[in-house]
Amino acid sequence: MKLNIAILPGDGIGPEIITQALEVTKAICTKFNHELTYKEALVGAIAIDKTGNPYPQETHNLCMDSDAVLFGAIGDPKYDNNPSAKVRPEQGLLKMRKELGLYANLRPINTFPSLIHKSPLRPDLVEGADFMCVRELTGGLYFGRPQGRSEDGNTAYDTCVYTREEIERIVRLAYKLAGQRNKKLTIVDKANVLCSSRLWRQVSQEIEKEFPDIETEYMFVDNAAMQIIQWPKRFDVLVTENLFGDILTDEASVITGSLGMLPSASIGIHTSVFEPIHGSYPQAAGKNIANPLATILSAALMFEYAFDLKKEGALIRKAVDASMEQKIVTEDIAFDGKAYSTFEVGNWIVDYIK
Amino acid sequence: MKLNIAILPGDGIGPEIITQALEVTKAICTKFNHELTYKEALVGAIAIDKTGNPYPQETHNLCMDSDAVLFGAIGDPKYDNNPSAKVRPEQGLLKMRKELGLYANLRPINTFPSLIHKSPLRPDLVEGADFMCVRELTGGLYFGRPQGRSEDGNTAYDTCVYTREEIERIVRLAYKLAGQRNKKLTIVDKANVLCSSRLWRQVSQEIEKEFPDIETEYMFVDNAAMQIIQWPKRFDVLVTENLFGDILTDEASVITGSLGMLPSASIGIHTSVFEPIHGSYPQAAGKNIANPLATILSAALMFEYAFDLKKEGALIRKAVDASMEQKIVTEDIAFDGKAYSTFEVGNWIVDYIK
Ligand SMILES: CC(C)[C@H](C(=O)O)[C@@H](O)C(=O)O
Numbered sequence: 001m002k003l004n005i006a007i008l009p010g011d012g013i014g015p016e017i018i019t020q021a022l023e024v025t026k027a028i029c030t031k032f033n034h035e036l037t038y039k040e041a042l043v044g045a046i047a048i049d050k051t052g053n054p055y056p057q058e059t060h061n062l063c064m065d066s067d068a069v070l071f072g073a074i075g076d077p078k079y080d081n082n083p084s085a086k087v088r089p090e091q092g093l094l095k096m097r098k099e100l101g102l103y104a105n106l107r108p109i110n111t112f113p114s115l116i117h118k119s120p121l122r123p124d125l126v127e128g129a130d131f132m133c134v135r136e137l138t139g140g141l142y143f144g145r146p147q148g149r150s151e152d153g154n155t156a157y158d159t160c161v162y163t164r165e166e167i168e169r170i171v172r173l174a175y176k177l178a179g180q181r182n183k184k185l186t187i188v189d190k191a192n193v194l195c196s197s198r199l200w201r202q203v204s205q206e207i208e209k210e211f212p213d214i215e216t217e218y219m220f221v222d223n224a225a226m227q228i229i230q231w232p233k234r235f236d237v238l239v240t241e242n243l244f245g246d247i248l249t250d251e252a253s254v255i256t257g258s259l260g261m262l263p264s265a266s267i268g269i270h271t272s273v274f275e276p277i278h279g280s281y282p283q284a285a286g287k288n289i290a291n292p293l294a295t296i297l298s299a300a301l302m303f304e305y306a307f308d309l310k311k312e313g314a315l316i317r318k319a320v321d322a323s324m325e326q327k328i329v330t331e332d333i334a335f336d337g338k339a340y341s342t343f344e345v346g347n348w349i350v351d352y353i354k
Numbered sequence: 355m356k357l358n359i360a361i362l363p364g365d366g367i368g369p370e371i372i373t374q375a376l377e378v379t380k381a382i383c384t385k386f387n388h389e390l391t392y393k394e395a396l397v398g399a400i401a402i403d404k405t406g407n408p409y410p411q412e413t414h415n416l417c418m419d420s421d422a423v424l425f426g427a428i429g430d431p432k433y434d435n436n437p438s439a440k441v442r443p444e445q446g447l448l449k450m451r452k453e454l455g456l457y458a459n460l461r462p463i464n465t466f467p468s469l470i471h472k473s474p475l476r477p478d479l480v481e482g483a484d485f486m487c488v489r490e491l492t493g494g495l496y497f498g499r500p501q502g503r504s505e506d507g508n509t510a511y512d513t514c515v516y517t518r519e520e521i522e523r524i525v526r527l528a529y530k531l532a533g534q535r536n537k538k539l540t541i542v543d544k545a546n547v548l549c550s551s552r553l554w555r556q557v558s559q560e561i562e563k564e565f566p567d568i569e570t571e572y573m574f575v576d577n578a579a580m581q582i583i584q585w586p587k588r589f590d591v592l593v594t595e596n597l598f599g600d601i602l603t604d605e606a607s608v609i610t611g612s613l614g615m616l617p618s619a620s621i622g623i624h625t626s627v628f629e630p631i632h633g634s635y636p637q638a639a640g641k642n643i644a645n646p647l648a649t650i651l652s653a654a655l656m657f658e659y660a661f662d663l664k665k666e667g668a669l670i671r672k673a674v675d676a677s678m679e680q681k682i683v684t685e686d687i688a689f690d691g692k693a694y695s696t697f698e699v700g701n702w703i704v705d706y707i708k
């Protein structure tokens with residue numbers, strides 16, 4: 001098969017972890033006889049520095065021309081305390097989501113036995129937790145208009161908008177994922193308060209009828225925020241709108257104790273983007289200590305979701321599991337003192353695949 | 355002192371727990387020579403059943419005429435799976451918040467040593483956690499207009515609006531509370547995405563200058579959802595807008611393992627309302643098994659916040675602590691088998707106060 005991918009390293013540790021994920025991707029392509037072509041482009045703070053634009057047109061064109069995008073991380077401390085700066089790295093992210101039509105962010109949440117002691121939750125509650133968060137990514141308060149200020153500047157407003165089509169698309173996707181998993185879907189909204197949530201619930205109740213073999217439950221977002229901590233194992237697939245998803249997926253990601261291990265896939269109309277859920281971790285940039293596993297696992301999701309290459313994805317997962325068993329890991333998850341570098345971990349996994 | 359209070363039992367276990375809180379209030383008034391007058395009124399599902407309105411005008415008039423409101427809980431299973439029912443108990447709650455001007459919901463989160471094993475978090479993370487959540491309660495997406503549907507019904511929208519005055523009022527209150535506590539304030543927003551959050555941050559940064567002795571930090575809501583689980587002890591006072599507060603306060607409430615113990619105060623322009631944070635727990639209604647302590651502790655908050663009667667509040671707390679030490683508690687927090695009834699627990703506390 002021919003795989004044509006865009007590489008967007010971004011900021012902070014982005015370049016280092018992307019390098020390892022790319023090496024792993026190359027090794028898989030060699031092993032399975034796929035023809036890989038790839039090109040790199042700028043995104044984030046580094047793109048602002050070099051072009052004034054956090055998501056340059058050139059980068060967008062490359063993404064549109066590619067079959068998949070491997071993305072590192074974006075963000076730079078110089079923007080952290082200034083959320084009203086005219087140009088910000090996050091704007092690039094939002095623009096990319098909108099222009100590529102990345103309507104669904106998928107985050108598998110699962111635990112690694114050797115990392116359970118790092119969870120803030122009691123081990124018995126998280127051991128074996130395994131669910132998938134599906135976050136709508138191009139609607140809601142993030143993109144609704146009008147958004148702005150009154151003339152005197154003393155009133156500010158945002159608009160949460162959802163259309164039937166947007167809801168149908170993501171809820172159907174969530175049902176399909178549930179069908180491939182444990183056949184349970186939790187639909188999270190705030191239908192007791194929000195009009196947009198009532199449309200979510202109405203449309204979901206219609207689509208529910210198309211999937212009689214899936215158990216559906218509806219849950220208010222405040223309740224979901226509680227249950228994710230109280231009973232993480234009760235969830236299989238959880239779907240929700242953009243802002244609720246932002247909050248709940250971050251909450252869910254810490255319960256496993258392995259933030260540096262969690263990948264994500266953003267499914268797009270034009271192309272899909274695969275990236276670790278962690279940030280650009282600027283303190284570690286350039287030090288060759290960042291954990292590359294979340295990005296390497298994002299490459300596994302790329303093989304599975306963008307190219308439907310299941311065996312390739314499975315081999316990456318197997319290699320990652322093996323590296324953890326052999327304790328070839330970076331310092332954030334090192335077991336008894338010995339920590340390996342970003343490069344060493346990536347290299348070990350490449351060797352394992354070969 | 356003359357205390358004139360409104361009693362709103364509401365639905366489910368509401369009447370039982372309110373009865374105990376009222377008995378405790380009477381005992382305190384007798385002990386400290388206060389003159390107590392009180393009147394009961396309808397709210398919630400029971401108010402719909404009897405009057406067709408979840409917050410009848412009569413109830414509102416009583417609240418306006420009172421110095422404080424003791425509130426039980428509302429909600430009935432018959433409304434649970436029908437968020438678009440024309441009349442719903444929650445509408446009464448929202449109407450009460452708006453009409454009484456309950457702009458600030460205060461939720462102290464603290465741990466009880468004997469209940470720490472009930473927390474989903476590791477004991478070392480929660481032991482000693484003690485912070486105050488301050489949620490804006492009359493603005494944002496809950497009340498912003500326009501809210502509705504397009505003509506064809508296929509698009510739905512809500513509006514998040516905040517004014518400078520609304521933000522100033524609650525942020526100042528949060529600073530004052532931080533001044534009485536450990537002098538640290540965390541202001542939670544999503545200023546990297548929302549215009550309303552950018553106004554929150556701008557106004558907060560202005561008010562920050564009035565309180566140079568308080569340490570201020572700004573945090574994005576997704577990050578706060580993580581840190582509440584990772585490091586609950588790092589917080590002192592946390593303030594945020596209505597919907598973020600809905601989600602984060604519920605998340606925060608489960609970390610203590612003692613949902614049945616947590617009171618709240620909703621500070622109003624006209625009068626303030628004191629209520630447990632738990633719901634109406636319909637399965638337990640009428641069985642004399644519900645835990646009355648959250649409501650009794652809400653009465654303590656009433657003495658402190660509505661009447662500035664610190665000693666009275668402190669004595670209620672002391673009595674609650676004593677009941678727990680003596681293991682005179684309901685089945686939800688019973689230690690080794692022996693559980694007392696709602697009535698017995700309330701009665702024990704009344705006797706202790708006498
Ligand atoms: C950086 C920010 C705009 C972004 C979001 O809110 O979507 C981030 O928190 C995320 O979840 O990817």
Ligand SMILES: CC(C)[C@H](C(=O)O)[C@@H](O)C(=O)O
Pocket residue numbers: 192193222444447600
């Ligand atoms: C019942 C509901 C409308 C309410 C809210 O969302 O405010 C509840 O969740 C709460 O927190 O008091």
